[in-house]
Amino acid sequence: MDQETMRDRQQHIRNFSIVAHIDHGKSTLADRILEMTDTISEREMQAQVLDDMDLERERGITIKLNAVELHYTAKNGETYIFHLIDTPGHVDFSYEVSRSLAACEGALLVVDAAQGVEAQTLANVYLALDDDLEIIPVINKIDLPSAQPDVVKEEIEEMIGLDASDAILASAKSGIGIEEILERIVTDVPAPSGDLDAPLKALIFDSVYDSYRGVVLNVRIVDGTVKVGDEIELMSNGKKFEVTEVGVMSPKAVKRDMLMVGDVGYITAAIKTIQDTHVGDTVTSAAHPAEEALEGYRKITPMVYSGLFPVDNAKFNDLREALERLQLNDAALEFEPETSQALGFGFRCGFLGLLHMDVVQERLEREFNLDLIMTAPSVDYEVDLTDGTQITIDNPSEMPEASAVKDIREPFVKASIMVPNDYVGAVMEIAQRKRGEFVTMDYLDKYRVNVIYNLPLSEIIYDFFDDLKSSTKGYASLDYEVTGYRSSDLVKMDILLNGDAVDALSSIVHKDFAFERGKAIVARLKETIPRQQFEVPIQAAIGNKIIARSTVKAYRKNVLAKCYGGDVTRKRKLLEKQKAGKKRMKAVGSVEVPQEAFMSLLDMNSEDTKGK
């Protein structure tokens, strides 16, 4: 390609994302766009191509970002190169949204015509506005009988402050408005402004490990060009590599001779060590390095911590390797080795939230074939000791004796909960129960309210959102940000099995809830720990004081005795269930403890809310 062709090409590139609240139709719209541009035929279209992780498909949510190149011949007769960069919609992953947005000039803002603007619509659109992206409002699902496009337009104008008079009315499901969207991308989203002749500068926005090709870098080229044979340098550590392949995803990998300014594609360079690359780094040319690296991404700090232990202790190194690979394209995942008396060697991992934790656990098990025991999630605490020192603790078992502790502070969040008027009472009741402190309440329009609460993060990471959803018929949407740490009356609760404290079962609880939770967790453990050859006493204790107790009776009858006369399938099912359960047993001292027992700490939270 000569210079002129490249300059002309640059003018025809459009890089954009789709931002939306979860379930407002982002993936469906992406599919329609791929179909309309013949990037993929209907026959090839597996349900929702952009969400290509199995896990995502099962859960129906977008987690990882993907970038796809497509070609669109506009009404003006010219062909444009679109790069569509997918973004996740769940609150846990807003960090990833900002990563994809950094590679774009524009964003489609998709709002469900029946649901209206929701918490993540706002959170995500603010991220896009921070990046100065051109925003095109799209009101989706206008085919629904309950669609109220005019009300939604008003909401977009009032709540976001965007002009919605020319918002596109669309139905991703029935294909309405898709062409208009494509045309507006051409006319409204600016072409990338980088300098073709400047030294290479490419932003790594994602990377994956491939056992044949090494690390595959997904990049947005900000300046210059890169081709096979070039020597590249990673600006954060000065490491140099020779480029072995470049290409784009369309949606399968398509090799190219080169990538140029404005392109979004991949680079491989036989990078074998995972630790060398990290998202947010800048790739430059080793021969003509850029003077300054791109701004990169802000550092993200995990909010929820949990211990991950292989059921088979010999798999410790496999687990480390798997975590390293996941970390490649999951900058938010943190881990460090942890030793538990009860569970042996494992890792203390930091996650963005419970969904993130769940996804990591499932990926480790499916993609890396690991059987894991995961301990209940915890937040991190700032602790002032009586000797004047301050420590941070993300593992309840490390909490010092109460006598050595002067003050414990826990993270607080400002939560914004959007609901229809009718449910405000229900929301307040839940927030209050979770030690919430009411801040304010704004009427968004005639129908909906934004309720703001300060809440301890530890209270909302578990089941707050589920509770909210179920008591508002699914209408509530939630967004939150950590605002700081506050002193709370917290104590460490130990759990003793057969008289021995099990470190992996300790938790930190508010004094006022300690009794109740102690009782609930002991009851829950009694249900989950199977009968053994001997009696197993279960106790909850604060310091030396036992606050709740129960006993798992010794094992007597065969499990099959529970079956009704000779029903073979039922019998088999029961045996299978028992076998699956066994796989995840861990011997803690002399007691066999199943995985679910370690999650009892979670259940106890919902337990104590039920009775009220």
Ligand SMILES: Nc1nc2c(ncn2[C@@H]2O[C@H](COP(=O)(O)OP(=O)(O)OP(=O)(O)O)[C@@H](O)[C@H]2O)c(=O)[nH]1
């Ligand atoms: N009636 C109707 N349903 C739609 C339309 N667009 C999407 N849906 C449905 O809405 C649901 C959510 O759509 P998705 O495309 O998966 O939503 P999403 O925003 O990508 O969700 P995440 O990937 O989790 O962020 C699916 O059941 C779709 O079939 C539409 O235009 N009309």
